[in-house]
Each structure stands twice: as structure tokens, then as C-alpha cells.
Amino acid sequence: MTVADQQLSEYRRREQSITLSQVEQSGEDTHEELLTLNFGPHHPATHGVLRLLVTLQGEVVRSIKPVIGYVHTGIEKTAEDKAYWKAIPVVERMDYLSYYFNSMAYVGAVETLLEVEVPKRAQYLRVIHLELNRIASHLIWLGTSALDLGAVSIFLYCLRERELILDLFEMSSGARMHTRYFQVGGVMEDIPVGFVEKTREFTKVMPARADQYGAILNANQIVLQRLRGTCPLDAETLLSLGVTGPLLRAAGNPWDLRKAAPYSSYDDFDFKIPVGTVGDNYDRFAVRVAEIYESVKIIDQALDGLPEGPHITTDRKIALPPRHELATSMEALIHHFKLVTEGFRVPPGEIYYPIESPRGELACFVRSDGSSKPARVHMRDPSFVNLQALSHMAEGSYIADMIATLAMLDPILGGIDR
Amino acid sequence: MEIKREPVPRGARPTGQGQGEVEIDSSGLRVNTHDSKELLRGAELLGPTAPASMDGEELERYVHERVLTTTLEKAVSWGRSNSFFPLAFGLACCAMEQFQTAGPRMDIARFGFEAFRASPRQADLIILAGRVSIKMAPIIRRLYDQMLEPKWAISMGACCSSMGVFNNYALVPADKFMPIDVHVPGCPPRPESLMHGILKLRKMVQDDPDAGWRERYGAQGTEEILPGA
Amino acid sequence: MPDATGLELLAKELQESEGMGAEAILGTLYFRGHATLEAQPQRIRAVLGRLRERGYRSLMSVHGVDYYPHEPRLGVHYELLDMDKVDRVTVVVRVSTDAPDLDSVTPDGEDGKGWPTADHQEREIYDMFGVAFHGHPDMRRILMPEDYEGHPQRRDFPVGGEPVIFTYNEHESSGVTR
Numbered sequence: 001m002t003v004a005d006q007q008l009s010e011y012r013r014r015e016q017s018i019t020l021s022q023v024e025q026s027g028e029d030t031h032e033e034l035l036t037l038n039f040g041p042h043h044p045a046t047h048g049v050l051r052l053l054v055t056l057q058g059e060v061v062r063s064i065k066p067v068i069g070y071v072h073t074g075i076e077k078t079a080e081d082k083a084y085w086k087a088i089p090v091v092e093r094m095d096y097l098s099y100y101f102n103s104m105a106y107v108g109a110v111e112t113l114l115e116v117e118v119p120k121r122a123q124y125l126r127v128i129h130l131e132l133n134r135i136a137s138h139l140i141w142l143g144t145s146a147l148d149l150g151a152v153s154i155f156l157y158c159l160r161e162r163e164l165i166l167d168l169f170e171m172s173s174g175a176r177m178h179t180r181y182f183q184v185g186g187v188m189e190d191i192p193v194g195f196v197e198k199t200r201e202f203t204k205v206m207p208a209r210a211d212q213y214g215a216i217l218n219a220n221q222i223v224l225q226r227l228r229g230t231c232p233l234d235a236e237t238l239l240s241l242g243v244t245g246p247l248l249r250a251a252g253n254p255w256d257l258r259k260a261a262p263y264s265s266y267d268d269f270d271f272k273i274p275v276g277t278v279g280d281n282y283d284r285f286a287v288r289v290a291e292i293y294e295s296v297k298i299i300d301q302a303l304d305g306l307p308e309g310p311h312i313t314t315d316r317k318i319a320l321p322p323r324h325e326l327a328t329s330m331e332a333l334i335h336h337f338k339l340v341t342e343g344f345r346v347p348p349g350e351i352y353y354p355i356e357s358p359r360g361e362l363a364c365f366v367r368s369d370g371s372s373k374p375a376r377v378h379m380r381d382p383s384f385v386n387l388q389a390l391s392h393m394a395e396g397s398y399i400a401d402m403i404a405t406l407a408m409l410d411p412i413l414g415g416i417d418r
Numbered sequence: 419m420e421i422k423r424e425p426v427p428r429g430a431r432p433t434g435q436g437q438g439e440v441e442i443d444s445s446g447l448r449v450n451t452h453d454s455k456e457l458l459r460g461a462e463l464l465g466p467t468a469p470a471s472m473d474g475e476e477l478e479r480y481v482h483e484r485v486l487t488t489t490l491e492k493a494v495s496w497g498r499s500n501s502f503f504p505l506a507f508g509l510a511c512c513a514m515e516q517f518q519t520a521g522p523r524m525d526i527a528r529f530g531f532e533a534f535r536a537s538p539r540q541a542d543l544i545i546l547a548g549r550v551s552i553k554m555a556p557i558i559r560r561l562y563d564q565m566l567e568p569k570w571a572i573s574m575g576a577c578c579s580s581m582g583v584f585n586n587y588a589l590v591p592a593d594k595f596m597p598i599d600v601h602v603p604g605c606p607p608r609p610e611s612l613m614h615g616i617l618k619l620r621k622m623v624q625d626d627p628d629a630g631w632r633e634r635y636g637a638q639g640t641e642e643i644l645p646g647a
Numbered sequence: 648m649p650d651a652t653g654l655e656l657l658a659k660e661l662q663e664s665e666g667m668g669a670e671a672i673l674g675t676l677y678f679r680g681h682a683t684l685e686a687q688p689q690r691i692r693a694v695l696g697r698l699r700e701r702g703y704r705s706l707m708s709v710h711g712v713d714y715y716p717h718e719p720r721l722g723v724h725y726e727l728l729d730m731d732k733v734d735r736v737t738v739v740v741r742v743s744t745d746a747p748d749l750d751s752v753t754p755d756g757e758d759g760k761g762w763p764t765a766d767h768q769e770r771e772i773y774d775m776f777g778v779a780f781h782g783h784p785d786m787r788r789i790l791m792p793e794d795y796e797g798h799p800q801r802r803d804f805p806v807g808g809e810p811v812i813f814t815y816n817e818h819e820s821s822g823v824t825r
Contacts, residue, residue, distance in 0.1 A: 009794035041557055044506050044536040048513070049554060068767075069790040070554040071510050073577075074588035074806075077799055081806055090583055096511035112679050140514065159521030166518070177511060177606055239705055239730075242764025253730075260733050349678050352726055352737065354707070365724065367712055375802075380708040380726070388766055414510050417551070417790055553792045580809070587799055587807030588791075 034062060041070045047144060047406070048413030050387075059398050064391040072417040079377040083343030084110055087374060089180045091364070094379050095415035096177070097140055100126075100133040101357040102379065103182040105364035108263060109353035110184050113346050113368055116318055121309040122186030123265040128199065128302045129172070129181060130264075131295040135206065136165045137358040138288050138295075142213065145285070145407035149226055154213060161209055164202050171195050184344075185319040186312030196303055203296050203303075210292050217285075227282040231393040231405040234279060241392065242385040245360025247409065250287045251279030257356035269301045281401075284408040291358075318344050343372040352380075359383050359410055381415035492624075498542075498568065499623035502616070505541035505561070506534035509548025512575035515606040516547045524609035531616065538564040543619070545612075546592050549577035555590045562596050570623070572615055573598040576605045654682040657736070661697055683737040691740050692750050695725060696759040703727035703736055706752070706762040711772040715802035719743035721776050725752070742778060744801075751780035775800035 039052040049070035055063040075094050079087040091106045092099045104126060111118060118126075143158035166176040172191050173179035181188050217223050235251040248255055254275045258266045274290035276283030312319045320339055321332040338344075346368040354363035360382030367376040386409060393409075394402040508516055520526045520534070535541040538561045550558060562571065571592075576582035578592040579601040592598055599622065602615035658675045661667060661684070671694060674685040686694040695706070708726040719741040727736050742749060751769055755761045769780045770789040777798040780786060787793060797804055810816065 011793040041554060042507060042538075042561055049509055069788075069792070070551060070557070071549060072551045072553065072588050072790040073510075073549050073584050074586040074799060075584065077588075077804075077806060078584050078586050080802075093511060093583060096514060099511075115679070140517070143517075155517075156522050159518060160523070163518065163521065163523045176608065177514060240763050242706060242708075242762075244707075255730055260730075350683075350712075350724075351679055351681060352708070352724075352735070354735075361707060363708060363726070365708070365710055365712075376712045378708075378710045378712075380710065384767060384771075385708075385764055388764065585806075585808035585811070587805070589808070591809060 097137040107182045109364040109366040119310045120307045131298045134358045141410045148407040190311040230281045230401040232280040233393045241389045246287045250276035250283035281408045383411045383415045499620040502531045502543040503535045503541045504543045512547035512606040519609040542569045545572045546578045547574045570599045572600045574602045651677040685739045688740045702729045709765045709768040711776040713802045747778045751783035
């Protein structure tokens with residue numbers, strides 16, 4: 001490398017000073033020596049491109065420093081450049097396993113700023129899709145965590161169930177992931193004929209499948225020994241770290257925004273919040289698996305009570321008119337044109353809209369300055385905040401426990417890095 | 419020693435007037451001069467991929483390199499193409515669809531590609547699944563360098579093929595820092611799309627006898643800079 | 648959420664509590680059912696500490712906003728949550744780009760316990776906006792490479808990216824010529 005030295009920053013000089021020469025063994029007891037290991041961004045057990053600088057003493061983890069930013073996409077900056085409804089696909093790709101939740105937080109924030117009423121049918125459809133997405137997210141979590149622990153077949157079972165859910169998403173919106181189904185004021189399209197029946201088939205099958213996963217994992221000595229009693233953390237420390245979601249519920253605090261501050265008609269449904277007792281890895285695992293059953297219950301109730309009505313707000317200044325009107329009505333054509341080219345304008349203000357995503361409190365902060373593009377979009381991502389708990393949880397335990405804890409933490413790097 | 423021969427027009431029929439001698443020409447190739455028949459068969463075997471502007475010695479040498487050693491090369495290419503070891507490398511949302519491709523419905527194992535290796539030294543196919551940020555790009559380049567020849571790269575999804583949905587300061591299209599063989603569009607591409615891309619790569623590997631990357635990308639004469647050198 | 652009168656009462660309480668003074672709370676805003684207090688940058692730790700005593704024990708989010716072209720340009724929002732009463736309140740501080748300094752609320756100090764949850768979030772605000780938090784245990788860039796220059800989320804930072812190549816400008820592309 002022939003770059004002049006003064007052009008190199010301190011950071012690059014440090015990087016280049018790493019040599020591959022042999023390190024002298026100091027001769028003392030090697031169990032006392034501290035070894036800093038780099039769990040690089042490319043690692044099969046880190047969920048995504050997370051880099052951990054782990055300092056080990058023997059096999060015991062003494063300190064963990066996460067280094068993130070390897071999938072930073074500048075989503076918040078890109079969203080400032082686009083009209084409000086054109087930013088929905090951009091914001092959806094943040095936490096890439098819970099895409100409906102990302103769009104729900106953003107769309108909810110914009111709807112609060114606009115003070116637009118979402119029709120009841122749209123709210124129920126949103127709840128159905130959100131809970132289906134919660135189950136899909138928990139299935140991938142279960143599959144990849146079991147993969148980390150060594151149980152490879154669970155991964156394939158979970159993917160099989162997830163295919164059913166992705167079929168349902170494809171039926172309602174046309175795409176399997178990142179569907180931009182939620183729009184400001186409601187949902188993009190009404191569900192097609194057959195969606196309700198197919199979803200009911202799924203909800204009939206899902207609890208039995210979840211029982212099967214439980215039967216494999218809960219009776220497996222290796223899984224139990226790796227998860228029970230490892231890396232517990234009490235609710236007080238978790239609260240001071242800002243951790244929410246299944247991690248906090250596993251430690252005993254039943255905080256769930258769906259019950260505490262219901263949004264989008266969640267108070268119409270009757271469901272329980274699974275809460276753990278000890279706060280170790282097994283509780284985190286059990287809480288998420290139990291949440292799958294509860295989500296199935298919510299979907300069933302939503303399908304039973306699905307009201308008739310419009311699927312999006314009838315305010316033509318915000319929602320696109322239905323296409324058949326474009327042929328006959330001049331106002332519809334003008335509205336369509338204005339909405340597609342410029343987009344609607346939002347009165348100036350700032351709002352913070354929190355929802356409960358599969359990983360915790362996902363919130364969207366939108367600041368509008370009166371124009372048709374948002375002035376600031378910030379997603380408060382739960383994984384970003386939950387990652388700070390990793391060092392508190394895993395310090396002092398074995399490195400294998402750290403891997404299990406990382407799996408139970410369910411970090412999604414897209415949300416962490418945005 | 420020069421070989422005097424009239425240039426044989428392509429498509430000409432063999433006249434059967436060979437001498438049956440073996441001669442060595444200036445480039446050291448052993449050429450059987452009597453058999454314009456063999457030469458033509460080679461050109462015919464090459465078919466539409468034979469360059470039209472070559473004739474005579476050049477065509478001969480080309481045919482020799484491409485076709486006369488074809489059986490072994492083809493067998494090796496067939497073996498290589500049917501046993502890609504993909505690197506278990508998922509960056510973002512496309513990784514979720516990569517999982518689904520390995521899942522029970524789309525089942526990449528039907529084709530023999532289910533052995534996702536964790537170590538780049540053991541892998542020969544890197545599927546860049548997801549968005550490549552500027553912090554990650556040098557690391558991916560390092561992973562690609564650590565892979566052993568022959569190696570291929572598939573850029574899955576819109577974000578690494580072009581900039582995708584996010585055309586901003588934080589991303590790098592993968593073409594800027596590593597050679598990509600197949601780009602699979604989509605955001606994220608369905609498992610069927612990814613499978614189509616992988617099968618296209620398989621076909622590419624089977625048809626092309628040269629698996630070395632320097633020949634593929636016209637980088638002959640380049641030198642790899644290794645750390646510490 | 649505290650309603651509008653509740654917000655005014657809260658602001659008054661904070662101003663009258665000891666050691667704070669009237670200049671600690673610069674303003675209140677009640678918008679769409681959500682309460683916001685604007686605080687003086689020097690007093691941010693004290694304001695958050697007092698709010699913690701009143702029950703807002705969870706700091707849910709710390710994020711930055713660029714208010715360009717209004718001055719002072721950079722704002723930092725602290726979202727507080729009271730889990731028992733299910734109440735939220737936002738505390739906003741504004742700093743200018745000439746003096747983007749704030750006390751970090753992460754570490755424990757003599758004026759009370761800190762909020763460990765602000766650790767990575769303050770690093771992100773430093774990375775994206777350039778607000779330097781004094782007293783933060785590890786003030787480095789978190790999302791961009793460590794030697795990156797510039798603060799991307801500021802409004803005057805260009806979005807960047809590759810030019811979209813059509814036939815009229817295909818000669819500008821960095822070009823894979825294969």
C-alpha cells in the first residue's frame with residue numbers, strides 16, 4: 001500500500017498494524033491470560049452482520065463490545081427525500097423480519113399528524129397482518145436460534161410454516177416480503193376472496209405445529225441445559241437499559257403496548273401476555289413460543305369479527321381513489337394526479353408513535369414541516385436498544401452461553417443499523 | 419518452422435488429401451497437418467461461439483485450446499457446477515429469502531447446493547444477499563479474496579446489484595469492488611428467482627471450459643497483492 | 648399522556664423545584680395528545696432526574712433532529728415513559744452547530760443516576776448529527792466507519808448515491824465493461 005502515512009487516519013493505521021506473526025506465550029498460567037477474540041461481521045452464529053469484540057479468560061467471557069454499522073443503509077436520510085407515502089417502502093426495509101410493524105409505526109405516526117380516521121375494517125386487517133408477521137418473525141427466530149444451538153431440523157420446520165404465512169401475504173398484497181400493504185389511512189387493497197378461509201386453515205394448523213416444536217425442544221436435554229439458568233438478568237437492570245419486549249416479559253415485567261396503550265383496535269381482542277419468572281434464556285425462549293399461540297388466537301378473533309366497510313380512509317386528499325372512479329370523475333383524476341406526483345401535505349408538527357413489535361417497543365418519530373416530504377423520520381428500533389443488554393447478560397458466563405444469549409436476544413441488524 | 423498451408427475456409431468439406439505428417443509449428447503446438455477434416459470438425463464443434471475473424475493458425479490454436487481437450491474440461495465443469503458450496507453469507511432482507519430457498523418448499527438441496535459453508539476457504543460461491551454498506555464492503559472483498567479458485571459470485575437482490583431502493587451515501591453496489599457473475603433482481607427476489615439465478619450460473623459454468631477468473635474477466639497479467647508482501 | 652393542563656403544571660413544578668430556576672424549562676407544547684417540554688441544554692440531566700422522581704423512570708428513546716433552517720439547529724429528543732400510569736413526555740433540547748455540546752445522560756454523576764440506555768443512542772446522535780456528549784464513556788462513531796468525515800443526517804449533507812444510468816449518460820457510469 002503506497003498511501004502516504006499522514007493521509008492515513010488513526011483508525012486505518014491501527015488496522016494496518018495488525019500482523020500475523022506469532023505471539024510470544026508469556027509462560028504463566030494461560031487460564032489467566034485475556035484473549036480478545038473478534039466475532040467478525042461474517043460469522044454463522046451472529047444474526048446478521050454483528051461484530052463482537054469478546055475478551056475471554058479461558059472460556060469465560062469477561063467483556064463484550066458490539067461493533068455495528070455493517071449494514072447501515074441511511075434509511076432515515078432516504079426517507080426524508082421522498083413523499084410521505086413513497087417513504088413507506090423505504091422504512092419497511094429497516095427491521096427486515098417485521099416489515100409490517102415498521103410500516104405500521106410510520107403510517108400510524110403520519111396518521112396522527114394528519115388526524116385522519118382509519119376505518120374499522122382496515123384496523124382489523126392491519127391486526128391480522130401484524131400478528132401473522134409476528135408469528136413469521138418468531139418462526140425465523142426459533143429456526144435460527146435452534147440452528148445456533150445445533151438443532152438443524154427445527155430450522156427447516158419453521159421455514160415450512162413461514163412459507164404458509166408468506167403465501168397469505170402474497171395473497172393479500174402480491175409480495176411475500178416488504179409488501180407496502182399498509183398505507184396512510186388504511187390498507188392498500190381489500191383482501192381477496194378466499195383469504196379468510198386460507199388464514200383459518202393456517203390458524204387451525206399452527207398450534208399443532210408449535211406443539212411439535214415444543215415437543216422436540218422442551219424434551220431435549222441439550223437445549224434445556226444450555227438455556228436453563230444461563231445469563232439471567234433482572235427486570236430492573238433491563239428497564240434501566242431500555243429493554244422492552246419478550247426480554248422484559250421473560251424477566252417478569254408484563255409490559256406490552258398492545259395491552260397498555262392499545263392502538264389499531266387491539267383492545268377488541270382477548271389475549272394473554274406470556275410472562276416469565278427467572279429471566280434466563282429458557283424464559284426468553286418460552287415467552288416467544290407462547291406468544292405464537294396468543295397471536296393465533298388474536299388472528300382467529302379478528303377474522304371472526306372482521307367488519308364490513310372501506311379498507312382505506314375515504315378522504316381523497318390522502319388516499320388514492322379507487323380506479324373505477326378515474327374514468328368518470330374529474331375530481332378523482334385530479335386527486336390521483338396530485339397524490340402521485342406531489343403527495344399529500346402534512347401540517348407541521350412532531351409525533352412519536354410507539355407500537356409493540358416482536359422485539360419490543362418499535363416507535364417512529366416523524367417531524368413534518370408542512371411540505372409533502374417528511375423533515376425527519378427516526379425509527380426507535382428495539383434491537384438497537386436491546387443490544388446494550390448483551391454485555392450485561394453474558395459477561396461472566398461461558399462463550400457458548402454467550403452464543404445462546406445472542407440467539408435469545410433476537411437482534412435484527414437491519415433495525416440496529418438502519 | 420513455418421507451416422505452409424492455405425487457409426482453409428470455414429465450412430469447406432474435407433477433400434481427403436492429407437499427407438499424414440506430424441509437424442511442429444512456431445508456437446510449439448503439435449499439429450496434425452494432414453487433417454483439415456479434424457480442423458473443420460473442431461470449428462463445427464465450436465459452433466456459433468467460434469470467432470468469425472480467425473482463420474488458419476489462429477483458428478487452429480483456438481480450437482486446440484478450446485475443443486481438443488474438451489472432454490476432461492467438460493467433465494470437470496460438470497462436476498463443479500453441480501456441487502457449488504455457497505458461503506453462508508446473509509446481510510439483510512435477501513438473506514431471509516435465501517433461507518426460504520434452502521427451506522423445504524424451494525429446496526436448494528434438490529440441486530445439491532445445500533452445503534452452506536461457514537468458512538470462505540471451503541466455499542466457492544458467494545451469494546451476496548442484501549445491502550452492502552461502505553463499512554462492510556472491504557470485509558466482503560476480503561472474504562472473496564479468501565475464497566479459493568474457482569469461485570463465483572451472485573449478487574442477489576437490487577441493493578447489491580445496483581443501489582436498489584436506497585440510492586444514498588451509505589451503500590456500495592457490489593460491482594464496484596468485486597466481479598459478479600450473475601445479478602438476480604428483486605427486492606427481495608423470490609426463492610424461484612434466486613434459484614433461476616443459481617441455475618443460470620450453473621449453466622455458465624458448464625458451458626465455459628475456462629473456470630479461472632483471470633481469463634473470464636480479461637485480467638491476464640494482473641498480480642494479487644498479498645498482505646505482508 | 649398528561650393533558651394540556653397537566654403539562655403546564657408539570658412544567659411549573661419543575662421550574663420551582665430546587666436548584667432549577669425558571670430558565671430550566673424554556674417552553675411547553677401539547678400537540679395531538681402528546682406533551683413536550685423544552686429544556687435548557689445545561690440542565691438536561693437535572694430535568695431528567697426530576698422527571699424520574701415524578702415517575703417517568705424509563706427513557707425509551709434518545710434521538711436527534713436537524714431543525715434547519717430554524718436556529719438553534721440541532722435538537723435532541725428524550726422520550727420518557729411512566730410505566731405505572733402509562734404516561735409519556737418528551738424533553739427537547741436545542742443546540743446550535745457552533746457549540747454542539749451536551750452533557751451525556753448515560754453515566755451516573757454526582758447529580759444522580761444516569762440512564763444506561765442512552766449509551767448507543769447518544770453515539771448514534773454524535774455520528775449522524777455531530778452533537779458531542781460530554782462525559783459519555785465511549786464517544787465514537789457507531790454506524791459509519793470510524794474515520795468518516797461529515798455528519799450524514801444533517802439536512803445540508805447530500806443524500807449521495809450513484810447516478811441513475813440511462814443511455815444519455817451511460818458514459819458516466821463507473822461501468823462494468825463485461
